[in-house]
Amino acid sequence: MTSAASTPRIRASELVGETWFNIGDKDLSLKDLRGKIVILDFWAFCCVNCLHVLDELRPLEAKYSDVLVTVGVHSPKFDYEAETSAVAAAIERYDIAHPVINDPELITWQAYTARAWPTLVVVDPEGYVVAHLTGEGHVSGLYSLVEQLIEEHDAKGTLHRGEGPYVAPEPVARDLKFPAKAIALGARGSRNGSFLVADTGHHRLVEVADDLETVLQTIGGNGTGEPIDADTAVADPDKISVRGHADGGREIALFNEPHGLALLPDEVAETVGYDVLVADAVNHRLRAVNLSTGEVNTVAGNGVQRLIDSERIQEESNDDTETVDLAPFDAGALETSLSTPWDVQYSSAEGLAIIAMAGTHQLFSYNPMTKELAVYAGTALEGLTDGPADEAWFAQSSGLSIDANGVLWVADAETSAVRYVIPASQTVSKKPEVGTVVGTGLFDFGFRDGDPEEARLQHPLGVTNLPDGSVLIADTYNHAIRRWAPETINPDGTTKPAEVTTVARDLQEPSDILVETDVDGNAVSIVVVETNAHQLVRIAVPEKFLHVDEGAMQVQRPPTKLVAGDVPINISFAAPKGQKLDDRWGDPTQLTISSTPENLLLEGEGRETGLNRQLKLNPEVSEGVLHVTARAAACDGEPGQPIPDSAACHLYQQDWGIPVTIHTDGDEGAHTALDLDLRGIH
Numbered sequence: 001m002t003s004a005a006s007t008p009r010i011r012a013s014e015l016v017g018e019t020w021f022n023i024g025d026k027d028l029s030l031k032d033l034r035g036k037i038v039i040l041d042f043w044a045f046c047c048v049n050c051l052h053v054l055d056e057l058r059p060l061e062a063k064y065s066d067v068l069v070t071v072g073v074h075s076p077k078f079d080y081e082a083e084t085s086a087v088a089a090a091i092e093r094y095d096i097a098h099p100v101i102n103d104p105e106l107i108t109w110q111a112y113t114a115r116a117w118p119t120l121v122v123v124d125p126e127g128y129v130v131a132h133l134t135g136e137g138h139v140s141g142l143y144s145l146v147e148q149l150i151e152e153h154d155a156k157g158t159l160h161r162g163e164g165p166y167v168a169p170e171p172v173a174r175d176l177k178f179p180a181k182a183i184a185l186g187a188r189g190s191r192n193g194s195f196l197v198a199d200t201g202h203h204r205l206v207e208v209a210d211d212l213e214t215v216l217q218t219i220g221g222n223g224t225g226e227p228i229d230a231d232t233a234v235a236d237p238d239k240i241s242v243r244g245h246a247d248g249g250r251e252i253a254l255f256n257e258p259h260g261l262a263l264l265p266d267e268v269a270e271t272v273g274y275d276v277l278v279a280d281a282v283n284h285r286l287r288a289v290n291l292s293t294g295e296v297n298t299v300a301g302n303g304v305q306r307l308i309d310s311e312r313i314q315e316e317s318n319d320d321t322e323t324v325d326l327a328p329f330d331a332g333a334l335e336t337s338l339s340t341p342w343d344v345q346y347s348s349a350e351g352l353a354i355i356a357m358a359g360t361h362q363l364f365s366y367n368p369m370t371k372e373l374a375v376y377a378g379t380a381l382e383g384l385t386d387g388p389a390d391e392a393w394f395a396q397s398s399g400l401s402i403d404a405n406g407v408l409w410v411a412d413a414e415t416s417a418v419r420y421v422i423p424a425s426q427t428v429s430k431k432p433e434v435g436t437v438v439g440t441g442l443f444d445f446g447f448r449d450g451d452p453e454e455a456r457l458q459h460p461l462g463v464t465n466l467p468d469g470s471v472l473i474a475d476t477y478n479h480a481i482r483r484w485a486p487e488t489i490n491p492d493g494t495t496k497p498a499e500v501t502t503v504a505r506d507l508q509e510p511s512d513i514l515v516e517t518d519v520d521g522n523a524v525s526i527v528v529v530e531t532n533a534h535q536l537v538r539i540a541v542p543e544k545f546l547h548v549d550e551g552a553m554q555v556q557r558p559p560t561k562l563v564a565g566d567v568p569i570n571i572s573f574a575a576p577k578g579q580k581l582d583d584r585w586g587d588p589t590q591l592t593i594s595s596t597p598e599n600l601l602l603e604g605e606g607r608e609t610g611l612n613r614q615l616k617l618n619p620e621v622s623e624g625v626l627h628v629t630a631r632a633a634a635c636d637g638e639p640g641q642p643i644p645d646s647a648a649c650h651l652y653q654q655d656w657g658i659p660v661t662i663h664t665d666g667d668e669g670a671h672t673a674l675d676l677d678l679r680g681i682h
Contacts, residue, residue, distance in 0.1 A: 021100040037149050039057070039068065045086070047414075071098065073103050075106055080479075110558055126158055148577070178200050182514060196291075198261055212537070256282035259343060260278070262353055263276055285301030285303060286298070339359025341357055342399075343355070358397060378393065379393060383442060396412070420437065445457065460476055467515075470483055480506075507533070566616055571611035582649055584643060593613065593626065599618055600618055603615065624662075626658045658674075
């Protein structure tokens with residue numbers, strides 16, 4: 001399971017791409033970084049796990065700023081992500097304070113044999129690769145690795161201290177900065193017709209009037225507890241508010257990239273003492289806001305990012321169950337870890353707030369009355385699988401809506417899909433049931449209207465329901481508002497099939513939608529949160545919808561050539577210095593493998609302990625995708641010594657979707673084994 005100690009030193013490849021950011025008017029090469037410890041962060045801005053790594057690296061970068069340089073290598077998954085302007089906006093949105101190169105053709109990605117987002121490659125001051133790490137959660141090991149490299153290269157005289165190449169961009173003053181979600185406040189607003197907006201880039205909430213521009217109040221401070229005057233806000237926009245976590249009044253409370261908002265029913269709000277729930281994404285917490293006082297409190301989440309409970313993994317690895325325990329978490333809501341909650345909606349049918357837990361590809365539930373937190377749907381495996389809630393797979397669910405019948409609708413971003421969850425009270429099994437109306441899987445996207453089975457979206461982040469039973473979709477990376485309409489019966493008794501149409505185009509990353517109705521309940525307009533235009537816009541609902549077919553696409557990554565028949569898969573894992581594998585309950589590693597199409601794998605699918613397995617690939621299938629999830633649990637401790645009960649434990653996990661082509665043995669470039677690094681140290 002560990003990398004071979006005799007692995008030869010590998011010279012780091014040059015950084016090749018289209019555009020550099022955050023270095024001023026120049027380019028950057030690895031030669032320019034000689035003498036520094038370099039972390040290459042292969043990321044895509046659609047990827048929530050990549051966003052986790054950005055936040056994990058911030059304190060590491062700050063501590064070792066004189067010897068360490070992080071270089072982001074943006075390696076797009078979706079077509080839109082390759083655009084220079086989109087990458088520039090993402091760098092601003094996520095406060096990335098290190099150099100970034102856009103690699104739209106995946107040239108540098110291929111040179112470093114990256115196969116998954118995120119991937120970290122560590123290069124020493126002499127320009128040699130010393131570590132290749134896949135997935136998130138590696139930062140504790142990076143601290144010890146950086147210390148080792150500092151000690152080694154200080155002694156050799158090859159470490160150069162001093163400022164790195166980062167050049168900060170000029171700040172821009174805006175009322176809103178990358179807003180993510182919004183809700184209509186109704187009678188609970190400061191003024192009739194007002195909206196509450198998650199002003200994500202400013203780490204605060206903003207109430208705006210019906211004109212969508214006039215600011216009525218802000219909730220979220222700047223760390224001083226005092227308001228910022230208008231002149232200061234214009235001169236230094238970053239002082240408007242700061243990222244952080246603090247409960248208290250509107251000038252005291254701090255958020256960290258708040259996203260989803262849910263207005264509680266009057267009777268629930270009166271009982272619990274607050275009006276709005278907030279998915280505070282990067283704080284990994286659920287927050288509560290009293291609109292009349294501006295008071296903010298935390299109701300769920302301990303601020304520690306949740307991966308997967310390692311104890312539960314051990315229990316699962318020792319039996320044949322494929323289900324996840326949906327019982328409430330025993331420690332209590334405030335002691336339970338969340339992972340990037342992206343949206344939240346209150347379901348009157350369930351009496352629960354449902355949370356899109358993007359970081360673990362699940363839906364959680366929170367009961368404001370009892371303060372109970374639970375998994376509502378999803379196994380935490382990434383993909384598109386329908387069925388009972390405890391068997392369903394989601395992929396970075398990012399938008400939620402409840403229709404008039406109590407059905408939950410989900411914008412499942414990474415599968416470019418629209419999913420739904422029928423509440424338990426409406427199913428025979430008395431468990432929620434998951435289905436899909438648009439979307440086919442992790443690697444299929446595009447811009448196509450028509451038959452929902454053939455229609456394509458591109459990374460949708462929002463959904464909302466129209467009174468006629470149709471669903472509006474914030475088709476974010478297509479910069480469009482789309483509409484799914486169910487099958488209906490025409491006045492003459494004929495059937496009108498379900499279809500997908502386009503309502504509006506040429507928006508800038510729409511991320512959420514609200515429907516405005518007249519006194520008779522008819523939709524008259526929609527309000528769109530236009531994230532990359534830093535605004536809310538109102539659009540009339542057209543009588544006729546556009547029809548678009550710009551094609552279906554798949555994620556374009558160079559496939560791995562594998563021979564047909566027996567192919568072993570081997571996952572390398574080396575616990576960081578100061579940690580050891582947690583073998584107290586047996587083998588602490590686990591491998592889950594499936595394929596698309598299903599008949600690509602003749603043998604080797606399923607979930608078992610261990611990081612090595614023999615696969616048999618079908619010679620009748622020419623191409624497909626291998627879906628691989630590897631996990632390993634390690635705890636603080638030294639090899640050969642027992643792990644103390646008080647030891648901190650860590651879970652390492654990565655999901656790969658590996659495009660493959662199948663060849664006969666002897667074909668040039670075809671591999672007879674598949675070797676992947678969960679954590680490779682050279």
